[in-house]
Amino acid sequence: MSSSMRASQKGLSNPSADLTHESVTYPTIRRQPIESPQVEHVAHASGEKVEETYPLSPMQQGMLFHSLYQPRSGIDIEQMVCRLPEAIEAQIFLKAWNCVIQRHPILRTSFLWDSTNDPAQIVHEWVRLPLEQQDWRSDSPQEQADRLTAYLQHDRQRGLDLTESLSR
DSSP: OOHHHHHHHHHHHOTTSOOOGGGSOOOOOOOOOOOOHHHHHHHHHTSSOEEEEEEOOHHHHHHHHHHHHSTTOOTTOOOOOOOOSSOOOHHHHHHHHHHHHHHOGGGGEEEEOTTSSSOEEEEESOOOOOOOOOOOTTSOHHHHHHHHHHHHHHHHHTOOOTTSOSOO
16 A cells, blocks of 8 residues: 555544645646637637636536436436534635635536537636525424425436536
8 A cells, every 4th residue: 555545544534634735646637728719719709718628528528418318317417415513604605615616627617519510618717606595494304304305306407507617
């Protein structure tokens, strides 16, 4: 077992362990930007600032196929539900998520396919995560659970608008 793996395991078993970002290495995949005047023209025609354009990865090609073949199936929707032990400041939480989105280009990516010969991913310079708040505090625990189940099902079925950032 490599020393970085042992260090990672140590950090998981001992949250107070002092680990630096050098303890784990992540593989980096470099993709070549698209050199297509057609894609560039369409990407910039919306008036939004575009950081880069790339061809779709095989996974993204599959997402596009499923989205067009079975809209609203929810097949490529990944939902994460977290129970927070205490109240949070929603605006500060949103600001933190927006910082994460700005740091990771894949979270600022949309697809372009209908007005170009080759589908592409567009990395936007800036994307703001929408915040939807619902107050269920007055509901019973069972009502809250039922509402959450219904909300998640509805959210999956509304699908993704691939022309917008894939984060929501």
